[in-house]
Amino acid sequence: MSAPSPAVELRHVSKRFGAVAAVEGVSLAVRAGEFLTLLGPSGCGKTTLLRMIAGFEIPDAGAVLLGGADVTALPPHRRDVNQVFQSYALFPHLNVRENIAFGLRMQRRAAKEIAARVGEMVALVALEGCEERKPHQLSGGQRQRVALARALAPRPAVLLLDEPLSALDARLRQTMQLELKRLQRQVGTTFVFVTHDQEEALTISDRIALVNRGRIEQIGTTQEIYHKPATAFAAEFIGQANVMEAEWVGNEPGFARLRVAGIELRVAAEAWPAGVTRARVSIRPEKIHLGKTRPLGGSGFEVRVDEEIFKGATDRFGLVTASGARLIAMVANESALREAIHAGDRVWCAVHADDIVVLRESGNERGQPA
């Protein structure tokens, strides 16, 4: 027996709107039962991807498969996916119970079964007592739950969520992120979630597909995406990053020696693609360790502290290297270290070889730096 088919598969799909290419040759496989987030800036094509899975857009080229079956030509009402809309799109003339029952009624289920299932969904999203209310009598968070319950009620194979939390205030949003993650584990349905908020994507997802200019820039677990960004876009869009030009200057046992902003740094030999002399590298601000004294082990370099910004849990330092390049370093505010480093000081930096990530150029599928 072969491996189970992905819950959703896109094969080389493209979509143009007039002169604008919204999606260009995207291939993507969503595993059954996972929480996958399509993350990207506005206008990157992530919503178009979602709408092609739902059936609201027909791709110009390529195929859409659900559970291994080609549904490219099927209209939305004949696809086994349901969506939570950004505006929720609750039916204003129906109450909570009728909204949740809508999909089941369309499937012509028995009244008894519908009532039981609606009760189950109401309990799942903790809306007991609100069954008779109309959408306009609910708070934003409650509407969100009704939209979720309505989409889950017919037990779709895949649930699509189009920025469902963007209308909520910051605090409620964080609560709902955790709740959504818990709910997904509980029901086990495949979730495909669209957002432009990288923090939300990291909190909520199993895997992230990073979308940029109609293509998938990188796909991986949240850890992979954060610690091993593939491109400068990936490094800078998720969290913060120091992205710099690096030049290969030579090899030594186990390491490649690089010149970055006038400083000599080392990366693991296998991290640097053979035969390449120039590439960009990324260093996360919290991976730059600051100290008053020269670190042991040799890979330290001296910088001048240009500015310091107190951010509560962390301190952010703007650093200037001897060659004039600028770096950002982030230090957890856990000790008296902050007292010791001030703007104008000269301090030593240390970066572990594994924390220097070699990037490829965007759109280069083979992972080769230019």
Place this chain on the structure above:
Amino acid sequence: MRVCDLAVCGGGVTGSCRNMSLSSPSVFRTVLRSWTAAVLVFLYLPILVLVAYSFNASRLNIRWVGFTWKWYGELWSHAPLMEAAKNSVIIAAITTVLSVVLGTLGAWLLHRHRFRGAAAIRVLVGVPIMMPEIIMGVSLLVLFSALAVPLGFTTVIIAHVTFCFPFVLLAVRARLAGLDPALEEAALDLGATPLRAFWLVIVPALRPGIVAGALLAFTLSLDEVIVTYFTASPGSATLPLRIFGMAKVGLNPMLNALSAIFVVATIAIVIFSERLKRFSR
């Protein structure tokens, strides 16, 4: 309904000018109150007098003699008027149903689908609203005689639908403009066919616009004279046509009674539609 709109304007003067300063605020207020009262009296006194005279025992409208229901009784047994009233209600009802169907579907097609000539159609549906009724009446008469269609209920209803359905279309389009496009998608997404999505989700969401349009169509059809004059046969004469004919010969207290009934019905419709507006918010 028209009378009512004017009254609202008269009242609006008080509201919008409340904060203007004149030599003395109290003098200003007195002037405004008198003005508003004068406007209301001007608008409603003739109607009140008419309703009052419908209960006057004298055949002449000049002198109050005593209270009577006589004219209402006479009206009830006046065959030509009752026949005309029946015609009017039938024509208005059928016109309303057809206008609601045509107007709602038309508004939906114009809103939902992009097709060649849509912009032209959008302008053209407004034309019957602007067009002088006399021109519509004559042109329809010419059309019907050219096609050798005998005048009667059918021709009157066709004529009425022609000028009524644009009102429904505009009322529904206004409602559509504020409608979340995701509503239809949500219905389709949950397994509704396009037809069921329209019937179960779009139509209920448009209901206030549809009802407003239907009330407009019904009242417009009910009191239309000019277009009807050109397109009706003697057998399909409507109430306004019959009243018009009778008034030429001389005023009859029976007409006062009839008008009183119309006034009450109109006020009832206005109150109903206001209630509905408040409910839909």
